Amino acid sequence: xxxxxxxxxxxxxxxxxxxxxxxxxxxxxxxxxxxxxxxxxxxxxxxxxxxxxxxxxxxxxxxxxxxxxxxxxxxxxxxxxxxxxxxxxxxxxxxxxxxxxxxxxxxxxxxxxxxxxxxxxxxxxxxxxxxxxxxxxxxxxxxxxxxxxxxxxxxxxxxxxxxxxxxxxxxxxxxxxxxxxxxxxxxxxxxxxxxxxxxxxxxxxxxxxxxxxxxxxxxxxxxxxxxxxxxxxxxxxxxxxxxxxxxxxxxxxxxxxxxxxxxxxxxxxxxxxxxxxxxxxxxxxxxxxxxxxxxxxxxxxxxxxxxxxxxxxxxxxxxxxxxxxxxxxxxxxxxxxxxxxxxxxxxxxxxxxxxxxxxxxxxxxx
Amino acid sequence: xxxxxxxxxxxxxxxxxxxxxxxxxxxxxxxxxxxxxxxxxxxxxxxxxxxxxxxxxxxxxxxxxxxxxxxxxxxxxxxxxxxxxxxxxxxxxxxxxxxxxxxxxxxxxxxxxxxxxxxxxxxxxxxxxxxxxxxxxxxxxxxxxxxxxxxxxxxxxxxxxxxxxxxxxxxxxxxxxxxxxxxxxxxxxxxxxxxxxxxxxxxxxxxxxxxxxxxxxxxxxxxxxxxxxxxxxxxxxxxxxxxxxxxxxxxxxxxxxxxxxxxxxxxxxxxxxxxxxxxxxxxxxxxxxxxxxxxxxxxxxxxxxxxxxxxxxxxxxxxxxxxxxxxxxxxxxxxxxxxxxxxxxxxxxxxxxxxxxxxxxxxxxx
Numbered sequence: 001x002x003x004x005x006x007x008x009x010x011x012x013x014x015x016x017x018x019x020x021x022x023x024x025x026x027x028x029x030x031x032x033x034x035x036x037x038x039x040x041x042x043x044x045x046x047x048x049x050x051x052x053x054x055x056x057x058x059x060x061x062x063x064x065x066x067x068x069x070x071x072x073x074x075x076x077x078x079x080x081x082x083x084x085x086x087x088x089x090x091x092x093x094x095x096x097x098x099x100x101x102x103x104x105x106x107x108x109x110x111x112x113x114x115x116x117x118x119x120x121x122x123x124x125x126x127x128x129x130x131x132x133x134x135x136x137x138x139x140x141x142x143x144x145x146x147x148x149x150x151x152x153x154x155x156x157x158x159x160x161x162x163x164x165x166x167x168x169x170x171x172x173x174x175x176x177x178x179x180x181x182x183x184x185x186x187x188x189x190x191x192x193x194x195x196x197x198x199x200x201x202x203x204x205x206x207x208x209x210x211x212x213x214x215x216x217x218x219x220x221x222x223x224x225x226x227x228x229x230x231x232x233x234x235x236x237x238x239x240x241x242x243x244x245x246x247x248x249x250x251x252x253x254x255x256x257x258x259x260x261x262x263x264x265x266x267x268x269x270x271x272x273x274x275x276x277x278x279x280x281x282x283x284x285x286x287x288x289x290x291x292x293x294x295x296x297x298x299x300x301x302x303x304x305x306x307x308x309x310x311x312x313x314x315x316x317x318x319x320x321x322x323x324x325x326x327x328x329x330x331x332x333x334x335x336x337x338x339x340x341x342x343x344x345x346x347x348x349x350x351x352x353x354x355x356x357x358x359x360x361x362x363x364x365x366x
Numbered sequence: 367x368x369x370x371x372x373x374x375x376x377x378x379x380x381x382x383x384x385x386x387x388x389x390x391x392x393x394x395x396x397x398x399x400x401x402x403x404x405x406x407x408x409x410x411x412x413x414x415x416x417x418x419x420x421x422x423x424x425x426x427x428x429x430x431x432x433x434x435x436x437x438x439x440x441x442x443x444x445x446x447x448x449x450x451x452x453x454x455x456x457x458x459x460x461x462x463x464x465x466x467x468x469x470x471x472x473x474x475x476x477x478x479x480x481x482x483x484x485x486x487x488x489x490x491x492x493x494x495x496x497x498x499x500x501x502x503x504x505x506x507x508x509x510x511x512x513x514x515x516x517x518x519x520x521x522x523x524x525x526x527x528x529x530x531x532x533x534x535x536x537x538x539x540x541x542x543x544x545x546x547x548x549x550x551x552x553x554x555x556x557x558x559x560x561x562x563x564x565x566x567x568x569x570x571x572x573x574x575x576x577x578x579x580x581x582x583x584x585x586x587x588x589x590x591x592x593x594x595x596x597x598x599x600x601x602x603x604x605x606x607x608x609x610x611x612x613x614x615x616x617x618x619x620x621x622x623x624x625x626x627x628x629x630x631x632x633x634x635x636x637x638x639x640x641x642x643x644x645x646x647x648x649x650x651x652x653x654x655x656x657x658x659x660x661x662x663x664x665x666x667x668x669x670x671x672x673x674x675x676x677x678x679x680x681x682x683x684x685x686x687x688x689x690x691x692x693x694x695x696x697x698x699x700x701x702x703x704x705x706x707x708x709x710x711x712x713x714x715x716x717x718x719x720x721x722x723x724x725x726x727x728x729x730x731x732x
Binding site: 043044045046047048049050051052053054055056100111112113165167169170171176177178186188190194195196197198199200202203204207215216219222223225226243244245246295297299316318327328329330331332333335336337338339340341342343344345348 | 409410411412413414415416417418419420421422466477478479531533535536537542543552554556560561562563564565566568569570573581582585588589591592609610611612661663665682684693694695696697698699701702703704705706707708709710711714
């Protein structure tokens with residue numbers, strides 16, 4: 001992996017990542033030259049026991065710009081300034097202009113509830129220079145690089161003493177509220193372990209203490225034995241519709257053996273995950289022969305510098321559709337009670353995805 | 367309050383509620399005469415530590431039927447059979463045909479995760495016979511009756527030993543996935559305390575043990591002193607944008623003094639809540655002069671027969687819009703991490719709602 005750190009005219013860092021050496025002297029552009037003045041803060045929700053981020057400068061953020069203006073494409077016409085330079089690189093990472101958390105947040109307003117500066121980071125990860133190449137179309141080497149980039153960001157962000165948790169994710173499709181269609185994901189780095197990973201960690205720690213094994217590892221063994229819901233399987237990695245799917249087309253990707261964070265992956269495990277990731281995203285797009293929207297989130301151990309043998313790096317995909325023309329809306333029971341109601345059996349949805357034939361690499365059809 | 371229990375041809379119960387005596391001899395219709403064969407089950411999600419309901423018969427449920435067919439309107443033309451009879455009544459409650467939980471679920475399939483029959487109830491609450499009268503347009507007496515209906519259902523459902531929690535809610539608007547536009551809500555009765563109320567209960571119990579006071583009561587006192595975010599206030603009830611709002615137009619309605627469940631409300635408190643409810647829903651609809659979508663959920667104590675002095679009946683409204691033409695999508699940080707990022711300050715959104723002038727009752731402008 002090659003990388004190069006640059007600074008944008010508005011003060012934000014930009015890191016280019018590549019499978020090949022990157023030329024020197026690349027200038028980092030930015031849509032504007034004014035320093036970013038975001039100063040988000042957190043407020044404590046006493047009834048739920050969780051933090052909420054307030055970033056009131058976000059309301060004016062870019063919203064489905066015309067095709068001639070793609071801020072995530074390499075800069076061509078200075079009249080349409082973008083976030084990225086030209087040059088040979090595969091993946092780029094920079095701070096979100098419209099961040100819910102920043103490293104320099106300060107002086108939160110006082111309120112009747114507790115407040116804190118929202119000291120974290122919100123990064124954008126542009127997966128490729130090509131606006132028309134979604135994850136599934138990228139070469140395995142390119143996806144392998146993406147897994148290395150996520151490891152690098154986890155390391156760099158996790159070294160900040162104020163950051164406790166690093167979450168790479170991709171919101172894909174207008175159905176997920178995506179404002180820019182160029183293939184990209186995000187990384188949120190939180191100054192606390194957020195509620196969902198905290199809950200998972202609690203469950204995993206309890207299981208590990210009782211069994212000296214990873215909860216997810218044991219679940220994966222049962223999925224392998226049960227065979228019904230597997231979408232991809234090799235010696236290193238697995239993709240499956242979990243028996244307890246909350247979304248109709250939910251899929252998880254994981255290493256077979258537990259790995260705490262992206263940083264701990266072996267080259268073989270990365271290759272397995274890259275294949276699983278390519279298989280899942282190609283099958284999704286193949287299912288209805290159109291781009292398949294989803295939220296993809298990667299869960300890993302918190303970045304407290306402690307060993308986390310209970311933790312097990314994995315991705316969860318939450319697609320918003322329940323059939324090709326019907327969305328699954330989150331409403332009363334999901335949002336208010338927290339109990340998901342799923343209209344479809346995971347076994348049935350797994351069959352649909354299993355039936356989609358894709359080409360993983362030259363000569364390998366899955 | 368007057369009520370009458372009927373039985374539908376397909377075996378489902380129907381209860382009519384009214385401010386006035388209800389005529390005898392009303393026949394309950396149903397869209398079909400076939401017994402409902404729903405047999406939903408629950409599966410345990412080991413990583414999140416929560417139950418998921420699977421109801422695979424739900425995929426074919428009614429979806430935005432043409433206007434001549436409104437299954438929630440009183441039956442007129444037998445060619446278009448509906449759920450409700452003609453006659454003088456205000457509110458009707460019946461079992462959902464497409465239930466995620468039923469009282470008679472049995473023999474759950476085996477799985478690699480723990481399974482249980484989904485023994486609960488999913489009821490539909492038709493707020494009025496008039497398809498064009500949303501909550502805000504109903505008379506205060508009618509809203510008062512609705513609060514009594516929620517109390518009656520809480521009592522009746524809560525008496526089942528298998529039911530632990532009763533949640534009345536309304537999904538309003540196509541943006542919330544609503545398939546029938548006739549004003550109605552739902553009641554879900556769960557065989558466990560679902561994750562969100564469980565979390566609130568845990569926080570409230572801890573606070574009560576430390577302070578011998580209701581957490582929400584103390585928060586409400588601070589909201590009253592702070593004045594900034596109040597939408598409605600009288601001696602009995604309050605509506606406000608909470609300082610820790612997760613949704614831009616989030617509003618809570620509560621009694622000033624803590625009340626554990628709908629059953630415990632005094633007549634005066636009911637009147638206060640009815641006024642707060644009418645004010646909030648009218649202001650919502652007045653804000654952009656169009657029907658305002660939301661999820662409204664009422665949280666109360668669990669139905670375990672134990673005293674819950676820590677509990678404080680209240681409603682939370684989660685509207686999906688962040689501006690008049692932009693939805694707030696729940697994506698990466700909300701769904702995967704559980705941390706909400708709110709683009710708007712609660713103080714600003716409260717001002718917008720405060721500025722909407724409505725007529726609460728003859729001669730009373732708020």
